[in-house]
Amino acid sequence: MAGTMKASSDCYACLQRLTYQAAGLATEDERIRREAIGEGLKALEQNFSTDNVTIVIATKIHNVIKEITGSPDPYKEVKKREIEIAGRLYHEMCPAENWDFGNCLRFAARGNTMDFFKRFDSIEEDMVKPVTFVVDDSEHFERKVKHGGKVLYLADNAGEVYFDMPLVKWLGQHADVIYVVKPSPIQNDVTLEDVGYAGLETELGKIMTTGTATPGIDFSLASTQFVQEFESADLIFAKGMGYYESLTELPAEGKVLHCLRAKCGPVARSLEVPLNSYVAMLR
Template identity: 55%
Template sequence: MKVVAECYPCLQKLVRQAAELATGEMPARERAVAAGLKVLEDNFSLDRVSIVIAGKLHETVKKKAGNPDPYRAMKQQEIAMAREIYSELAPTPGGDFRACLEFAALGNSIDFFRPLEEVKADMGRRVEFVIDDSAAFASRLPRAGRILYLADNAGECFFDLPLVKYLEQFAPVTYAVKEEPVQNDLTRADLEEAGLASAFRRVITTGSATPGIDMEQASEEFMEEFGRADLVVAKGMGYYESLSELPPQGRIFYCLMAKCPPVAASLGVPLRSFVAMLR
Protein backbone atom coordinates (compact mmCIF):
# COMPACT_ATOMS: atom_id res chain seq x y z
CA MET A 1 0.00 0.00 0.00
CA LYS A 2 1.46 3.32 -1.07
CA VAL A 3 1.27 6.37 1.16
CA VAL A 4 -1.33 9.05 0.56
CA ALA A 5 -1.16 12.72 1.52
CA GLU A 6 -3.13 11.97 4.69
CA CYS A 7 -0.25 9.79 5.92
CA TYR A 8 2.16 12.73 6.30
CA PRO A 9 0.76 14.27 9.53
CA CYS A 10 0.35 10.78 10.98
CA LEU A 11 4.02 10.03 10.33
CA GLN A 12 4.96 13.38 11.89
CA LYS A 13 3.00 12.35 14.97
CA LEU A 14 4.81 9.00 14.96
CA VAL A 15 8.20 10.74 15.06
CA ARG A 16 7.18 12.87 18.04
CA GLN A 17 5.64 9.92 19.88
CA ALA A 18 8.72 7.74 19.40
CA ALA A 19 11.05 10.54 20.52
CA GLU A 20 8.95 11.25 23.61
CA LEU A 21 9.05 7.59 24.60
CA ALA A 22 12.75 7.29 23.77
CA THR A 23 14.10 9.94 26.13
CA GLY A 24 13.02 12.35 28.83
CA GLU A 25 15.97 14.66 28.12
CA MET A 26 14.59 17.57 26.13
CA PRO A 27 17.73 18.40 24.10
CA ALA A 28 18.06 14.75 23.00
CA ARG A 29 14.34 14.54 22.28
CA GLU A 30 14.42 17.71 20.19
CA ARG A 31 17.39 16.39 18.19
CA ALA A 32 15.59 13.11 17.59
CA VAL A 33 12.42 14.89 16.46
CA ALA A 34 14.34 17.22 14.14
CA ALA A 35 16.28 14.34 12.60
CA GLY A 36 13.14 12.23 12.20
CA LEU A 37 11.17 15.02 10.56
CA LYS A 38 14.06 15.65 8.15
CA VAL A 39 14.09 11.97 7.17
CA LEU A 40 10.33 12.14 6.65
CA GLU A 41 10.66 15.21 4.45
CA ASP A 42 13.39 13.57 2.38
CA ASN A 43 11.61 10.22 1.96
CA PHE A 44 7.92 11.02 1.69
CA SER A 45 6.68 10.32 -1.82
CA LEU A 46 3.38 8.96 -3.07
CA ASP A 47 5.21 6.10 -4.79
CA ARG A 48 6.67 4.84 -1.49
CA VAL A 49 5.28 2.15 0.78
CA SER A 50 4.20 3.49 4.17
CA ILE A 51 5.98 0.94 6.36
CA VAL A 52 9.32 1.53 4.61
CA ILE A 53 9.16 5.21 5.51
CA ALA A 54 8.04 4.40 9.06
CA GLY A 55 10.97 2.02 9.47
CA LYS A 56 13.43 4.77 8.53
CA LEU A 57 11.80 7.14 11.01
CA HIS A 58 12.03 4.67 13.89
CA GLU A 59 15.65 3.87 13.08
CA THR A 60 16.56 7.56 13.08
CA VAL A 61 14.80 8.36 16.36
CA LYS A 62 16.35 5.36 18.14
CA LYS A 63 19.85 6.34 17.05
CA LYS A 64 19.51 10.04 17.85
CA ALA A 65 17.91 9.39 21.25
CA GLY A 66 20.32 6.57 22.13
CA ASN A 67 17.48 4.19 22.99
CA PRO A 68 17.17 0.93 21.01
CA ASP A 69 13.70 0.15 22.40
CA PRO A 70 11.64 3.32 23.03
CA TYR A 71 8.37 1.39 23.36
CA ARG A 72 9.65 -1.07 25.95
CA ALA A 73 7.51 0.22 28.84
CA MET A 74 4.44 0.26 26.60
CA LYS A 75 5.08 -3.32 25.55
CA GLN A 76 5.48 -4.45 29.16
CA GLN A 77 2.11 -2.87 29.97
CA GLU A 78 0.52 -4.55 26.94
CA ILE A 79 1.89 -7.94 27.93
CA ALA A 80 0.70 -7.64 31.54
CA MET A 81 -2.82 -6.61 30.53
CA ALA A 82 -3.07 -9.20 27.76
CA ARG A 83 -1.93 -11.96 30.12
CA GLU A 84 -4.75 -11.13 32.53
CA ILE A 85 -7.36 -10.93 29.78
CA TYR A 86 -6.15 -14.24 28.35
CA SER A 87 -6.43 -15.98 31.70
CA GLU A 88 -10.06 -14.89 32.05
CA LEU A 89 -11.49 -14.77 28.55
CA ALA A 90 -9.47 -16.86 26.11
CA PRO A 91 -11.18 -19.63 24.16
CA THR A 92 -9.79 -23.14 24.51
CA PRO A 93 -6.52 -23.28 22.55
CA GLY A 94 -7.10 -25.41 19.50
CA GLY A 95 -10.87 -25.35 20.02
CA ASP A 96 -13.54 -23.76 17.84
CA PHE A 97 -12.01 -22.06 14.78
CA ARG A 98 -14.39 -19.11 14.75
CA ALA A 99 -13.88 -18.38 18.44
CA CYS A 100 -10.10 -18.53 18.05
CA LEU A 101 -10.16 -16.26 14.98
CA GLU A 102 -12.40 -13.68 16.64
CA PHE A 103 -10.18 -13.66 19.74
CA ALA A 104 -7.12 -13.07 17.55
CA ALA A 105 -8.88 -10.20 15.78
CA LEU A 106 -9.95 -8.64 19.09
CA GLY A 107 -6.31 -8.57 20.12
CA ASN A 108 -5.57 -6.35 17.14
CA SER A 109 -8.25 -3.87 18.22
CA ILE A 110 -7.17 -3.21 21.79
CA ASP A 111 -5.95 0.16 23.02
CA PHE A 112 -3.76 -0.85 25.94
CA PHE A 113 -3.54 2.74 27.22
CA ARG A 114 -7.08 2.48 28.58
CA PRO A 115 -7.97 1.10 32.04
CA LEU A 116 -8.01 -2.69 32.26
CA GLU A 117 -11.71 -2.90 33.15
CA GLU A 118 -12.65 -0.87 30.06
CA VAL A 119 -10.52 -3.13 27.90
CA LYS A 120 -12.20 -6.21 29.39
CA ALA A 121 -15.63 -4.72 28.70
CA ASP A 122 -14.70 -4.30 25.04
CA MET A 123 -13.70 -7.95 24.89
CA GLY A 124 -17.33 -8.90 25.31
CA ARG A 125 -18.42 -7.32 22.04
CA ARG A 126 -19.11 -9.40 18.98
CA VAL A 127 -16.56 -9.44 16.17
CA GLU A 128 -18.23 -8.97 12.81
CA PHE A 129 -15.89 -9.18 9.84
CA VAL A 130 -16.89 -6.71 7.13
CA ILE A 131 -14.74 -8.76 4.77
CA ASP A 132 -15.06 -12.38 5.81
CA ASP A 133 -13.08 -15.00 3.91
CA SER A 134 -12.71 -17.19 6.98
CA ALA A 135 -14.64 -20.09 5.43
CA ALA A 136 -12.41 -20.05 2.35
CA PHE A 137 -9.33 -19.97 4.58
CA ALA A 138 -10.62 -22.84 6.73
CA SER A 139 -11.30 -24.91 3.63
CA ARG A 140 -7.63 -24.62 2.67
CA LEU A 141 -6.32 -25.93 5.99
CA PRO A 142 -6.62 -29.69 5.31
CA ARG A 143 -4.37 -29.27 2.26
CA ALA A 144 -1.81 -26.98 3.92
CA GLY A 145 1.64 -28.41 4.50
CA ARG A 146 3.19 -25.34 6.15
CA ILE A 147 1.68 -22.24 7.75
CA LEU A 148 3.48 -18.97 8.51
CA TYR A 149 1.90 -16.71 11.15
CA LEU A 150 3.11 -13.07 11.16
CA ALA A 151 2.79 -11.58 14.65
CA ASP A 152 1.94 -7.94 15.26
CA ASN A 153 1.98 -6.09 18.59
CA ALA A 154 3.58 -7.39 21.78
CA GLY A 155 0.42 -8.07 23.76
CA GLU A 156 -1.20 -9.89 20.86
CA CYS A 157 0.87 -13.03 21.39
CA PHE A 158 -1.69 -14.10 24.00
CA PHE A 159 -4.53 -13.52 21.55
CA ASP A 160 -2.71 -15.39 18.78
CA LEU A 161 -2.03 -18.51 20.82
CA PRO A 162 -5.49 -20.19 20.60
CA LEU A 163 -5.60 -19.69 16.82
CA VAL A 164 -2.05 -20.95 16.36
CA LYS A 165 -2.91 -24.08 18.36
CA TYR A 166 -5.97 -24.61 16.18
CA LEU A 167 -3.88 -24.27 13.00
CA GLU A 168 -1.30 -26.73 14.34
CA GLN A 169 -3.93 -29.45 14.12
CA PHE A 170 -3.52 -29.23 10.34
CA ALA A 171 0.11 -28.24 9.69
CA PRO A 172 3.29 -27.02 11.38
CA VAL A 173 3.02 -23.31 12.20
CA THR A 174 6.01 -20.96 12.19
CA TYR A 175 5.45 -17.83 14.30
CA ALA A 176 7.38 -14.81 12.97
CA VAL A 177 8.34 -11.89 15.23
CA LYS A 178 10.55 -8.85 14.69
CA GLU A 179 14.34 -9.19 14.72
CA GLU A 180 14.84 -5.97 16.71
CA PRO A 181 12.51 -3.57 18.54
CA VAL A 182 10.37 -1.35 16.35
CA GLN A 183 7.36 0.50 17.69
CA ASN A 184 5.39 -1.86 19.98
CA ASP A 185 5.81 -4.88 17.70
CA LEU A 186 6.56 -8.28 19.20
CA THR A 187 10.19 -9.43 19.39
CA ARG A 188 11.64 -12.71 20.59
CA ALA A 189 12.66 -10.99 23.85
CA ASP A 190 9.08 -9.78 24.37
CA LEU A 191 7.80 -13.30 23.76
CA GLU A 192 10.16 -14.60 26.43
CA GLU A 193 9.06 -11.86 28.84
CA ALA A 194 5.45 -12.89 28.24
CA GLY A 195 6.40 -16.45 29.21
CA LEU A 196 5.24 -17.82 25.86
CA ALA A 197 8.53 -18.56 24.12
CA SER A 198 7.97 -22.31 24.44
CA ALA A 199 4.22 -22.11 23.70
CA PHE A 200 4.88 -21.66 19.99
CA ARG A 201 6.59 -24.66 18.40
CA ARG A 202 8.79 -22.70 16.01
CA VAL A 203 9.66 -19.02 16.23
CA ILE A 204 11.70 -17.08 13.68
CA THR A 205 12.30 -13.38 13.11
CA THR A 206 11.67 -11.28 10.05
CA GLY A 207 15.33 -10.27 10.07
CA SER A 208 14.43 -6.60 10.07
CA ALA A 209 13.15 -3.84 12.34
CA THR A 210 10.37 -2.29 10.30
CA PRO A 211 6.64 -2.30 10.93
CA GLY A 212 5.11 -4.98 8.73
CA ILE A 213 7.80 -6.42 6.48
CA ASP A 214 10.27 -4.76 4.13
CA MET A 215 11.19 -7.61 1.79
CA GLU A 216 14.48 -5.91 0.90
CA GLN A 217 15.59 -6.12 4.54
CA ALA A 218 14.08 -9.50 5.42
CA SER A 219 16.40 -12.36 6.32
CA GLU A 220 17.08 -15.32 4.06
CA GLU A 221 15.41 -17.58 6.64
CA PHE A 222 12.25 -15.49 6.61
CA MET A 223 12.11 -15.25 2.83
CA GLU A 224 12.54 -19.01 2.53
CA GLU A 225 9.75 -19.63 5.04
CA PHE A 226 7.49 -17.08 3.35
CA GLY A 227 8.07 -18.66 -0.03
CA ARG A 228 7.42 -22.21 1.19
CA ALA A 229 4.31 -21.51 3.27
CA ASP A 230 1.03 -22.75 1.82
CA LEU A 231 -0.86 -20.25 3.97
CA VAL A 232 0.30 -17.01 5.60
CA VAL A 233 -1.66 -15.42 8.45
CA ALA A 234 -0.83 -11.70 8.51
CA LYS A 235 -1.90 -9.88 11.69
CA GLY A 236 -2.35 -6.12 11.77
CA MET A 237 -2.26 -3.17 9.41
CA GLY A 238 1.52 -3.12 8.99
CA TYR A 239 1.52 -6.43 7.17
CA TYR A 240 -1.42 -5.37 5.02
CA GLU A 241 0.38 -2.15 4.10
CA SER A 242 3.46 -4.09 3.01
CA LEU A 243 2.14 -7.39 1.59
CA SER A 244 -0.69 -5.76 -0.37
CA GLU A 245 2.07 -4.53 -2.70
CA LEU A 246 2.55 -8.13 -3.86
CA PRO A 247 0.38 -9.66 -6.60
CA PRO A 248 -2.61 -11.57 -5.14
CA GLN A 249 -1.45 -15.06 -4.22
CA GLY A 250 -4.58 -16.63 -2.75
CA ARG A 251 -2.65 -17.70 0.35
CA ILE A 252 -2.27 -14.57 2.52
CA PHE A 253 -4.96 -14.27 5.18
CA TYR A 254 -5.16 -10.76 6.65
CA CYS A 255 -6.63 -10.53 10.15
CA LEU A 256 -6.91 -6.95 11.39
CA MET A 257 -8.94 -3.96 12.42
CA ALA A 258 -8.75 -1.04 9.96
CA LYS A 259 -7.76 1.66 12.44
CA CYS A 260 -6.76 4.47 10.07
CA PRO A 261 -8.68 6.09 7.18
CA PRO A 262 -6.13 5.30 4.41
CA VAL A 263 -6.06 1.59 5.29
CA ALA A 264 -9.85 1.47 5.58
CA ALA A 265 -10.16 3.20 2.19
CA SER A 266 -7.67 0.79 0.61
CA LEU A 267 -9.69 -2.15 1.93
CA GLY A 268 -13.01 -0.53 1.02
CA VAL A 269 -14.43 -0.84 4.54
CA PRO A 270 -15.64 1.62 7.21
CA LEU A 271 -13.10 2.83 9.74
CA ARG A 272 -12.52 0.40 12.65
CA SER A 273 -13.95 -2.54 10.71
CA PHE A 274 -12.70 -6.05 11.33
CA VAL A 275 -11.30 -7.80 8.27
CA ALA A 276 -10.55 -11.48 7.64
CA MET A 277 -9.43 -11.42 4.01
CA LEU A 278 -7.76 -14.10 1.88
CA ARG A 279 -5.77 -12.75 -1.06
Protein backbone atom coordinates in the same frame (compact mmCIF):
# COMPACT_ATOMS: atom_id res chain seq x y z
CA MET B 1 -11.02 -5.13 -3.60
CA ALA B 2 -7.79 -3.93 -1.96
CA GLY B 3 -5.13 -2.81 -4.37
CA THR B 4 -1.63 -1.64 -3.54
CA MET B 5 -1.49 0.29 -0.27
CA LYS B 6 0.68 3.38 -0.79
CA ALA B 7 1.07 6.37 1.53
CA SER B 8 -1.66 9.00 1.35
CA SER B 9 -1.86 12.57 2.60
CA ASP B 10 -3.52 11.27 5.79
CA CYS B 11 -0.43 9.16 6.48
CA TYR B 12 1.77 12.25 6.75
CA ALA B 13 -0.02 13.53 9.85
CA CYS B 14 0.03 10.06 11.40
CA LEU B 15 3.79 9.77 10.80
CA GLN B 16 4.26 13.17 12.40
CA ARG B 17 2.44 11.91 15.49
CA LEU B 18 4.60 8.81 15.44
CA THR B 19 7.74 10.97 15.40
CA TYR B 20 6.69 12.97 18.45
CA GLN B 21 5.53 9.85 20.26
CA ALA B 22 8.64 7.75 19.61
CA ALA B 23 10.98 10.59 20.59
CA GLY B 24 8.98 11.23 23.74
CA LEU B 25 9.20 7.59 24.76
CA ALA B 26 12.89 7.30 23.83
CA THR B 27 14.29 9.95 26.18
CA GLU B 28 13.40 12.26 29.05
CA ASP B 29 16.19 14.66 28.10
CA GLU B 30 14.40 17.66 26.58
CA ARG B 31 17.35 18.77 24.45
CA ILE B 32 17.89 15.32 22.96
CA ARG B 33 14.15 14.89 22.49
CA ARG B 34 13.90 18.12 20.50
CA GLU B 35 16.85 17.07 18.34
CA ALA B 36 15.29 13.64 17.75
CA ILE B 37 11.95 15.19 16.80
CA GLY B 38 13.64 17.63 14.43
CA GLU B 39 15.67 14.94 12.69
CA GLY B 40 12.71 12.57 12.65
CA LEU B 41 10.53 15.17 10.95
CA LYS B 42 13.35 15.85 8.51
CA ALA B 43 13.47 12.13 7.66
CA LEU B 44 9.70 12.21 7.16
CA GLU B 45 9.94 15.19 4.82
CA GLN B 46 12.78 13.64 2.82
CA ASN B 47 11.16 10.23 2.41
CA PHE B 48 7.45 10.93 2.20
CA SER B 49 5.92 10.17 -1.17
CA THR B 50 2.60 8.79 -2.35
CA ASP B 51 4.70 6.32 -4.36
CA ASN B 52 6.22 4.99 -1.14
CA VAL B 53 4.87 2.58 1.47
CA THR B 54 4.37 3.97 4.98
CA ILE B 55 6.34 1.19 6.68
CA VAL B 56 9.48 2.22 4.79
CA ILE B 57 9.07 5.84 5.90
CA ALA B 58 8.28 4.84 9.49
CA THR B 59 11.38 2.65 9.66
CA LYS B 60 13.62 5.55 8.63
CA ILE B 61 12.04 7.79 11.28
CA HIS B 62 12.48 5.16 14.00
CA ASN B 63 16.11 4.54 13.05
CA VAL B 64 16.93 8.25 13.26
CA ILE B 65 15.27 8.57 16.67
CA LYS B 66 16.99 5.47 18.04
CA GLU B 67 20.38 6.72 16.87
CA ILE B 68 20.01 10.22 18.34
CA THR B 69 18.52 9.15 21.68
CA GLY B 70 20.59 6.01 22.13
CA SER B 71 17.40 4.13 22.95
CA PRO B 72 17.18 0.78 21.12
CA ASP B 73 13.62 0.13 22.31
CA PRO B 74 11.56 3.30 22.93
CA TYR B 75 8.36 1.26 23.29
CA LYS B 76 9.76 -1.23 25.83
CA GLU B 77 7.58 -0.12 28.75
CA VAL B 78 4.55 0.26 26.47
CA LYS B 79 5.00 -3.33 25.32
CA LYS B 80 5.39 -4.62 28.86
CA ARG B 81 2.14 -2.94 29.86
CA GLU B 82 0.39 -4.28 26.75
CA ILE B 83 1.57 -7.80 27.57
CA GLU B 84 0.46 -7.51 31.20
CA ILE B 85 -3.00 -6.18 30.24
CA ALA B 86 -3.38 -8.79 27.51
CA GLY B 87 -2.36 -11.59 29.86
CA ARG B 88 -4.96 -10.54 32.41
CA LEU B 89 -7.69 -10.20 29.77
CA TYR B 90 -6.74 -13.56 28.27
CA HIS B 91 -7.25 -15.34 31.59
CA GLU B 92 -10.49 -13.43 32.27
CA MET B 93 -11.91 -14.41 28.87
CA CYS B 94 -10.70 -17.99 29.38
CA PRO B 95 -10.71 -19.39 25.83
CA ALA B 96 -11.89 -23.01 25.56
CA GLU B 97 -9.45 -25.69 24.42
CA ASN B 98 -12.04 -27.17 22.04
CA TRP B 99 -12.73 -23.94 20.16
CA ASP B 100 -13.27 -24.26 16.41
CA PHE B 101 -11.39 -22.21 13.81
CA GLY B 102 -13.95 -19.40 13.79
CA ASN B 103 -13.75 -18.83 17.54
CA CYS B 104 -9.94 -18.92 17.49
CA LEU B 105 -9.84 -16.48 14.58
CA ARG B 106 -12.18 -13.98 16.23
CA PHE B 107 -10.16 -14.21 19.43
CA ALA B 108 -6.95 -13.50 17.52
CA ALA B 109 -8.61 -10.56 15.77
CA ARG B 110 -9.73 -9.19 19.12
CA GLY B 111 -6.06 -8.89 20.06
CA ASN B 112 -5.51 -6.57 17.10
CA THR B 113 -7.53 -3.94 18.97
CA MET B 114 -4.28 -3.21 20.82
CA ASP B 115 -3.06 0.17 19.53
CA PHE B 116 -0.29 2.22 21.11
CA PHE B 117 -1.90 5.43 19.85
CA LYS B 118 -4.92 4.79 22.12
CA ARG B 119 -5.43 5.01 25.88
CA PHE B 120 -5.14 1.67 27.67
CA ASP B 121 -8.54 2.05 29.33
CA SER B 122 -10.24 2.46 25.94
CA ILE B 123 -8.35 -0.57 24.64
CA GLU B 124 -9.75 -2.71 27.45
CA GLU B 125 -13.27 -1.49 26.67
CA ASP B 126 -12.86 -2.36 22.98
CA MET B 127 -11.43 -5.81 23.64
CA VAL B 128 -14.54 -7.11 25.38
CA LYS B 129 -16.79 -6.15 22.46
CA PRO B 130 -17.87 -8.89 19.98
CA VAL B 131 -15.87 -9.33 16.78
CA THR B 132 -17.69 -9.47 13.44
CA PHE B 133 -15.78 -9.60 10.16
CA VAL B 134 -17.04 -7.15 7.52
CA VAL B 135 -14.95 -9.08 4.99
CA ASP B 136 -14.89 -12.76 5.88
CA ASP B 137 -12.93 -15.28 3.82
CA SER B 138 -12.23 -17.42 6.87
CA GLU B 139 -14.09 -20.54 5.70
CA HIS B 140 -12.09 -20.62 2.47
CA PHE B 141 -8.85 -20.26 4.44
CA GLU B 142 -9.91 -22.98 6.89
CA ARG B 143 -10.49 -25.41 4.02
CA LYS B 144 -7.04 -24.65 2.67
CA VAL B 145 -5.43 -25.19 6.09
CA LYS B 146 -7.03 -28.62 6.41
CA HIS B 147 -5.11 -29.75 3.34
CA GLY B 148 -1.97 -29.54 5.48
CA GLY B 149 1.34 -28.03 4.46
CA LYS B 150 3.13 -25.08 6.02
CA VAL B 151 1.56 -21.94 7.50
CA LEU B 152 3.56 -18.83 8.36
CA TYR B 153 1.87 -16.85 11.13
CA LEU B 154 3.06 -13.24 10.89
CA ALA B 155 2.56 -11.80 14.38
CA ASP B 156 1.82 -8.14 15.02
CA ASN B 157 1.92 -6.35 18.38
CA ALA B 158 3.49 -7.55 21.62
CA GLY B 159 0.20 -7.69 23.52
CA GLU B 160 -1.39 -9.92 20.90
CA VAL B 161 0.69 -13.01 21.67
CA TYR B 162 -1.84 -14.32 24.19
CA PHE B 163 -4.69 -13.83 21.74
CA ASP B 164 -2.73 -15.55 18.97
CA MET B 165 -2.09 -18.66 21.03
CA PRO B 166 -5.42 -20.53 20.57
CA LEU B 167 -5.31 -20.01 16.80
CA VAL B 168 -1.66 -21.05 16.55
CA LYS B 169 -2.52 -24.26 18.41
CA TRP B 170 -5.57 -24.92 16.18
CA LEU B 171 -3.52 -24.38 13.03
CA GLY B 172 -0.85 -26.68 14.44
CA GLN B 173 -3.35 -29.56 14.49
CA HIS B 174 -3.61 -29.36 10.71
CA ALA B 175 -0.35 -27.91 9.41
CA ASP B 176 3.27 -27.12 10.20
CA VAL B 177 3.07 -23.64 11.78
CA ILE B 178 5.88 -21.12 12.14
CA TYR B 179 5.19 -18.12 14.37
CA VAL B 180 7.08 -15.11 12.98
CA VAL B 181 8.22 -12.17 15.12
CA LYS B 182 10.73 -9.33 14.78
CA PRO B 183 14.39 -9.93 15.68
CA SER B 184 14.76 -6.61 17.50
CA PRO B 185 12.52 -3.74 18.62
CA ILE B 186 10.44 -1.67 16.22
CA GLN B 187 7.40 0.22 17.56
CA ASN B 188 5.37 -2.18 19.70
CA ASP B 189 5.82 -5.14 17.34
CA VAL B 190 6.42 -8.43 19.13
CA THR B 191 10.01 -9.65 19.38
CA LEU B 192 11.57 -12.86 20.67
CA GLU B 193 12.31 -11.03 23.91
CA ASP B 194 8.65 -10.03 24.25
CA VAL B 195 7.52 -13.63 23.76
CA GLY B 196 9.91 -14.57 26.56
CA TYR B 197 8.56 -11.81 28.80
CA ALA B 198 5.05 -13.17 28.26
CA GLY B 199 6.34 -16.65 29.15
CA LEU B 200 4.98 -18.20 25.96
CA GLU B 201 8.13 -19.56 24.27
CA THR B 202 6.91 -23.15 24.48
CA GLU B 203 3.23 -22.36 23.86
CA LEU B 204 3.69 -20.94 20.36
CA GLY B 205 5.64 -23.83 18.86
CA LYS B 206 8.26 -23.09 16.22
CA ILE B 207 9.29 -19.42 16.21
CA MET B 208 11.46 -17.51 13.74
CA THR B 209 12.11 -13.86 12.93
CA THR B 210 11.79 -11.76 9.80
CA GLY B 211 15.45 -10.89 10.13
CA THR B 212 14.73 -7.17 9.99
CA ALA B 213 13.29 -4.63 12.43
CA THR B 214 10.69 -2.92 10.27
CA PRO B 215 6.93 -2.50 10.72
CA GLY B 216 5.27 -5.08 8.48
CA ILE B 217 7.94 -6.51 6.20
CA ASP B 218 10.48 -4.96 3.87
CA PHE B 219 11.66 -7.85 1.71
CA SER B 220 14.75 -5.92 0.62
CA LEU B 221 15.94 -6.05 4.25
CA ALA B 222 14.49 -9.40 5.38
CA SER B 223 16.72 -12.39 6.05
CA THR B 224 17.28 -15.00 3.35
CA GLN B 225 15.82 -17.63 5.67
CA PHE B 226 12.59 -15.69 6.13
CA VAL B 227 12.21 -14.99 2.41
CA GLN B 228 12.71 -18.70 1.66
CA GLU B 229 10.14 -19.71 4.28
CA PHE B 230 7.70 -17.09 2.97
CA GLU B 231 8.04 -18.22 -0.63
CA SER B 232 7.74 -21.92 0.23
CA ALA B 233 4.80 -21.55 2.64
CA ASP B 234 1.48 -22.93 1.49
CA LEU B 235 -0.43 -20.28 3.45
CA ILE B 236 0.36 -17.02 5.23
CA PHE B 237 -1.63 -15.69 8.16
CA ALA B 238 -0.83 -11.96 8.39
CA LYS B 239 -1.89 -9.99 11.46
CA GLY B 240 -2.31 -6.24 11.49
CA MET B 241 -2.19 -3.21 9.25
CA GLY B 242 1.60 -3.16 8.84
CA TYR B 243 1.60 -6.49 7.04
CA TYR B 244 -1.40 -5.45 4.98
CA GLU B 245 0.34 -2.26 3.88
CA SER B 246 3.52 -4.11 2.91
CA LEU B 247 2.14 -7.35 1.45
CA THR B 248 -0.22 -5.58 -0.94
CA GLU B 249 2.98 -4.73 -2.81
CA LEU B 250 3.04 -8.40 -3.87
CA PRO B 251 0.75 -10.03 -6.45
CA ALA B 252 -2.40 -11.60 -4.98
CA GLU B 253 -2.03 -15.40 -5.02
CA GLY B 254 -4.87 -16.40 -2.71
CA LYS B 255 -2.56 -17.69 0.01
CA VAL B 256 -2.43 -14.74 2.45
CA LEU B 257 -5.21 -14.24 4.98
CA HIS B 258 -5.09 -10.67 6.31
CA CYS B 259 -6.60 -10.51 9.79
CA LEU B 260 -6.85 -6.99 11.12
CA ARG B 261 -8.90 -4.15 12.45
CA ALA B 262 -8.93 -1.21 10.02
CA LYS B 263 -7.90 1.41 12.57
CA CYS B 264 -6.99 4.19 10.15
CA GLY B 265 -8.77 5.90 7.26
CA PRO B 266 -6.31 5.00 4.47
CA VAL B 267 -6.38 1.28 5.33
CA ALA B 268 -10.17 1.27 5.68
CA ARG B 269 -10.53 3.00 2.30
CA SER B 270 -8.12 0.58 0.66
CA LEU B 271 -10.15 -2.34 2.02
CA GLU B 272 -13.42 -0.54 1.21
CA VAL B 273 -14.75 -1.09 4.74
CA PRO B 274 -15.95 1.24 7.53
CA LEU B 275 -13.31 2.57 9.92
CA ASN B 276 -12.53 0.18 12.81
CA SER B 277 -14.04 -2.80 10.97
CA TYR B 278 -12.59 -6.27 11.43
CA VAL B 279 -11.41 -8.00 8.27
CA ALA B 280 -10.41 -11.58 7.44
CA MET B 281 -9.50 -11.20 3.77
CA LEU B 282 -7.85 -13.83 1.61
CA ARG B 283 -5.55 -12.29 -0.96
